[in-house]
Amino acid sequence: MFKTARMRKIRIVTLEKYVAPTVDALHESGLIQISDISDSIQQDPELAELVTPAKATPYTGKLSSLLMKTNGISELLGNSLSEGHGLKDLAMSFISPDLPVQKEVEKMDTEAFIAKAEDTLSQVEAKTSVIEGKLSALDAETSELQSNKSLANRLSNFDMDLADLKDSKYTSTTVGRINAESASEIKNELSKLTDELDIFTVPADDKEGEIIVVVTLKEFSDDVYSTLRKFDFEKIEVGDVEGTPQQIISNADSRLLTIESERASVKSELRSVAEQWDDDILALKEQLENEKEKNEILSSFVQTKDAYVLEAWVPVKDTEKVEQLVEKSSDGHCAFETIEVEGTDDENVPVLQQNGWYAKPFEYLVDMYSPVRYNAIDPTIFVAITFPLFFGFCLTDAVYGLVVALIGVVLLKGMGKVKESMHSFGWILIWSGLWAVVLGLITNGFIGDFPERIAGFRLPTVFAPVEAFVHPDTILIIAIAIGLVYTNIGFIIGAINNLRYGNVKEAIGSQICWFVFEAGIIFLALGVMMPAIGMIGMVLGGILIVATIGMLVWANGAYGVMDIFGYMGDVLSYARLLALCLATGGIAMTVNILAQMLNNMVPVVGIVAAIIVFIGGHIANFAFQVLGAFINALRLNYVEFFSQFFMEGKGKFDAFKAKRTFTKIK
DSSP: OOBOOOEEEEEEEEEHHHHHHHHHHHHHHTOOEEEOTHHHHHTOHHHHHHOEEOOOOTTHHHHHHHHHHHHHHHHHHHHHHHTTOOHHHHHHHHHSOOOOOOEEEOOOOHHHHHHHHHHHHHHHHHHHHHHHHHHHHHHHHHHHHHHHHHHHHHTTTOOSOGGGGSOOSSEEEEEEEEEGGGHHHHHHHHHTTOSSEEEEEEEOTTSSEEEEEEEEEGGGHHHHHHHHHTSSOEEOOOOSOOSOHHHHHHHHHHHHHHHHHHHHHHHHHHHHHHHHHHHHHHHHHHHHHHHHHHHHGGGGOEEOSSEEEEEEEEEGGGHHHHHHHHHHHTTTOEEEEEEEOOTTOOTTOOBOOOOOTTTGGGHHHHHHHOOBOTTSBOTHHHHHHHHHHHHHHHHOOHHHHHHHHHHHHHHHHTGGGTOHHHHHHHHHHHHHHHHHHHHHHHHTOBTTBHIIIIIOOOOTTOOGGGOTTTOHHHHHHHHHHHHHHHHHHHHHHHHHHHHHTTOHHHHIIIIIHHHHHHHHHHHHHHHHHOTTTHHHHHHHHHHHHHHHHHHHHHHHOGGGGGHHHHHHHHHHGGGHHHHHHHHHHHHHHHHHHHHHHHHHHSTTTHHHHHHHHHHHHHHHHHHHHHHHHHHHHHHIIIIIIGGGTOOBOSOBOOOOOOOOSSEEEO
């Protein structure tokens, strides 16, 4: 619980003949994290002379190609199945998602699997490629019709066949938009070029310009265009269209409606294919990913003429299982060497946390901060205890807490079934919400002061000495006491970690000194409050405080004295628990007062306005206070607690493990 799983390195040697079944067995078990052995081999010159780096199998490229193709088909089919889903379907997919269907698959060698994958893909592509071709053709026609329609709209004031604006064998026609105020000047300039020229204009659709058409002999077309470019001229490409603008728009609209009908029919065909093949493609995609991973992993091995050597991290408790697994898959043609992690040389050891059912979800919050360092104390259990407590303390409203817990249940029963992160987050919200319920009932937080102000009764669960708005001083004392205890737990963990790694000076200057300081404060307080101790307590307290200053200066230099203010700031930071507790109740109380005033003072519609204010106000307060509670509960762990001891690791244990979401071995 407080420590991560003990790890060791294991080297496995097996004959080339058995490397494939061995890798397959290890992949299915998920017991090891394979390391690239090249670096460690280079540190052993004798071994480096005997082995050479291995390479991924020649099938890797083919598997990658098939996986890319499968991803494309999977996306196509998935989009087809999800198309047309509205907000209701989206909400239902969140609340009650469809669980993946596991398809039974056979074990086969890579070559046989590739042949099967190609056969499956060819069957699906035979159907999807035709459908994609139809959709592409419809999309291309739609784009052309929309382009023609846009052109017709721009030239809508022309009452003529737009085909007449095309160039002929001897003439050139230039069409474009000009500013209305420049029309006369442009015509004058163009008329100077040649008499073999015809110009006419019509108002543009934006009413601020004109559409100009210039027809001239081809030999003058460049001169015409050069002259027009001197003005604010925007050329319009007429293209291959026929009919008047109104005819073009009408025909385009009619055809676009037909295309939408045809597209719907084609998409219906695609949906039928998706319903038939989607599960198979998802299973194939997962198989390809697994097969690719197995074939690529060989590049992390080294080899001799007849054997392969791999190196991996394995939890100590699983070492025997791994050895038995390899012996079975290689028919006993294998050898092992285990390498223990000695002393404090453990910075690069992967971390496998081993928390119980309650604390396990809170690993998610610890990982958000950083991976834990191997051999250091795992703080997850402390976070699992304090995060829900801090959250509930900040929220301190029974109804708000109940809603948070219900959201957690929805996550757990919905997306939590398919996503591990949502499963963890669901449990976090449940425990946090339940703490808010308990603390709300005790401190008289139930939609603010709803029971007494509106419902006319007092909660029987209220414990008067800690009623939030009657005794905030008591709440503050409790918050500071919690902070003092939790900070000291952090000092204890930090001192243990530092002493374990031989950082004695760091332990004295960052953790141990504060126990001396606290003892000094206690003796001083006793000396002042208890005449029997009197001067003795005050002298002892003064000596301990001076000793603390000496430790800080010795360990951290002259500026180390400033750490006293940091210590005080860390402890006093827990006063935010009171601040957020009062903020939740205060705003909720304000909403209740406003709703009550509207109901009492505004005739007829007052009750409606009161209900709107009541519901809207509490929804807004709930959203802001839940966010604040979550952030501050995290902060008290990340900043005030973790800063006292946390040692960052390089990474979590990443098991070499087959994905089995959509498939299962027969």
